[in-house]
Amino acid sequence: MKDTNWNNYSLETQAIRAGHQRTHEDEHSIPIFATSSYVFKSAEEASLRFTGQKPGNIYSRFTNPTVSAFQERLALMEKGERCLAFSSGMAAIMAVGMGLLKAGDHVVCSRGVFGNTVLMFQNYFGKFGVETDFVDLIDTAAWEAAIKPNTRFLFLETPSNPLIEIADISVLADIAHKHDCLLIVDNCFCTPVLQKPLELGADIVVHSATKYIDGQGRCVGGAVVASEEIIEKYIYPYLRTGGATMSPFNAWVFLSGLETLAIRVKAHCDNAFELALWLEQQAGVAKVHYPGLPSHAQHELAKRQQSHFGGVVSFELTGGKEHAWKLIDATEMLSITANLGDVKTTITHPATTTHGRLTPEVRAAAGIKDGLVRVSVGLENIEDIKNDLLRGL
Ligand SMILES: *Cc1c(COP(=O)(O)O)cnc(C)c1O
Numbered sequence: 001m002k003d004t005n006w007n008n009y010s011l012e013t014q015a016i017r018a019g020h021q022r023t024h025e026d027e028h029s030i031p032i033f034a035t036s037s038y039v040f041k042s043a044e045e046a047s048l049r050f051t052g053q054k055p056g057n058i059y060s061r062f063t064n065p066t067v068s069a070f071q072e073r074l075a076l077m078e079k080g081e082r083c084l085a086f087s088s089g090m091a092a093i094m095a096v097g098m099g100l101l102k103a104g105d106h107v108v109c110s111r112g113v114f115g116n117t118v119l120m121f122q123n124y125f126g127k128f129g130v131e132t133d134f135v136d137l138i139d140t141a142a143w144e145a146a147i148k149p150n151t152r153f154l155f156l157e158t159p160s161n162p163l164i165e166i167a168d169i170s171v172l173a174d175i176a177h178k179h180d181c182l183l184i185v186d187n188c189f190c191t192p193v194l195q196k197p198l199e200l201g202a203d204i205v206v207h208s209a210t211k212y213i214d215g216q217g218r219c220v221g222g223a224v225v226a227s228e229e230i231i232e233k234y235i236y237p238y239l240r241t242g243g244a245t246m247s248p249f250n251a252w253v254f255l256s257g258l259e260t261l262a263i264r265v266k267a268h269c270d271n272a273f274e275l276a277l278w279l280e281q282q283a284g285v286a287k288v289h290y291p292g293l294p295s296h297a298q299h300e301l302a303k304r305q306q307s308h309f310g311g312v313v314s315f316e317l318t319g320g321k322e323h324a325w326k327l328i329d330a331t332e333m334l335s336i337t338a339n340l341g342d343v344k345t346t347i348t349h350p351a352t353t354t355h356g357r358l359t360p361e362v363r364a365a366a367g368i369k370d371g372l373v374r375v376s377v378g379l380e381n382i383e384d385i386k387n388d389l390l391r392g393l
Contacts, residue, residue: 006076011192012262014076019069019255032252033065062240066248070255071223074207077192077258079199080225082232084239085251089188089208090116091244092222096153096184096206097121098242099234103129105152110137110167111366112160113186114208115354121155137167138298144175153182153203159189159302161340162314162350162374163367164289166298169305173201182230188212188341193265194306204230209246211341212311214257215264219250264343264379268311271385272377276313278386282393284323286371289314312340314350317371323392324349324373330392333384340376345385348374 006018020030038057040046048054057063067085075083086092097120101107109121111134121132135142137160147154154176158167169185176183184204185197191212197205207213209221223246224235239245246254269292276290288295291302292309302309317323328336334347338354348354351370355363377385 011077014073015258015261018076019071019073021065021069030066030069030252030255032248033060034248035064036060038063060248061243061245062236064245064248064251066255067246067251070246070251070258073255073258074192074213074223075225077261078187078205078225079192079196080205081228083223083225084231084235085209085246085254086222086224086239087244087246087250088220089114089186089206089210089222090120092206092208092224093117093120093186094124095235095238095242095244096204096224097125097130099238100182101125101128101130101152104150105130106148106150107132108143108146108151108154108181109134110156110160111135112137112163112165113155113157114161114188115357117155117157117186138165140168140171140175143172144179147175147179147181151179151181153184155184155186157186157189158195158305159291159310159312161189161312162289162348162354162372164291164296164310164312164314166291166302166305168301169195169197169200169202173203176203177201189310189312190306191261191265193262194269194308194310198225200305203227209250209254209257211339212265212268213254213261213341215261215341215343216257217339217342217344219253221246221250221254265311266308267379268341268377269308271379271382272311272313273309274382275375275377275385279313279315279389282390284318284393286316286318289316311377312374313377314372314374316369317373319371321349321351321370324351324371327373327389327392331388332391333380333388334375342376343379345378345380345388346376350374 049056071083133146135146173183182203185202187205188208204226207223273292279288290313334345337346338348355368
């Protein structure tokens with residue numbers, strides 16, 4: 001098993017088998033290495049390992065076999081050369097910024113990214129002299145126009161949240177490279193099962209493993225996947241020093257999450273597609289945002305870029321905020337929470353939760369209407385999900 005070249009296997013197989021270096025105990029399942037440090041056979045060996053002249057574990061802030069197994073597996077699935085795991089998705093994004101940026105640099109970021117990502121760029125990197133401009137995810141010309149001589153990278157999420165808009169990764173990668181910038185894609189919504197940004201030309205993928213990779217709402221974690229050169233030069237030194245490490249226990253949970261990722265994500269997509277089609281038929285629903293629907297503005301792009309349309313659906317009610325709250329409160333089974341990617345279906349009202357701190361004007365500019373409801377479709381029986389929403393429709 002040790003010499004298997006997992007590059008020759010498909011994603012589903014890599015997700016189940018890659019990354020495990022079986023120990024002398026012949027275990028079938030990956031063990032949790034609950035150890036902070038490792039012992040060396042001699043003073044010389046300790047020296048060789050610390051200076052990187054000899055591979056091997058040193059200290060679990062940056063080397064742990066359970067975490068390494070997770071990293072190796074996710075790197076293969078994303079078709080990247082190397083992956084590093086972090087304590088959360090935000091820690092992964094922070095690592096990319098800390099590793100790549102310096103005072104005076106500039107970043108272009110899509111407007112609809114995860115709220116804390118906006119705060120990270122504006123409040124924290126901003127504090128150290130990095131300027132960030134936010135542009136419309138799907139406005140290719142705006143991306144190019146925003147690039148300056150000091151732009152270091154472009155950062156985006158596709159599909160976006162909560163309007164599920166799709167950016168063309170290949171086109172934006174070409175634009176980034178033409179201007180000597182990197183393209184970074186947060187692949188949390190799609191996972192490598194639906195979309196592999198590195199194959200489409202992106203330079204770095206970041207993940208919140210908290211969502212679909214765990215899939216059952218248990219652990220918080222994140223990852224960065226890129227070329228060996230980018231990881232070794234910019235990300236690994238920061239992880240080793242900054243210390244936002246994934247714990248071996250969390251890595252073990254995420255490893256088992258990866259084992260069922262392909263089958264779960266496909267089931268999420270099937271349920272979401274059926275729900276989107278059904279929602280389009282309901283009175284009181286003004287618009288359904290789902291890239292699987294021919295009515296979606298980037299339907300053709302989604303078909304080309306993703307292997308399926310994803311597990312998140314949002315829709316606008318004609319009755320505004322009042323109707324949205326009524327619908328949410330009328331559900332009996334759905335979880336009222338902003339989390340996503342869980343086997344349990346979750347429902348949220350973006351205008352008063354995830355986007356509630358924005359001014360009404362900024363919210364309107366972002367297209368987030370008061371009647372908008374977002375559902376992260378879980379794996380319960382689809383008829384039960386429909387019936388639960390029907391109570392308030
Ligand atoms: C949740 C999320 C994050 C942050 O991840 P955490 O694991 O919660 O730190 C980043 N990006 C996206 C798209 C997310 O949904």
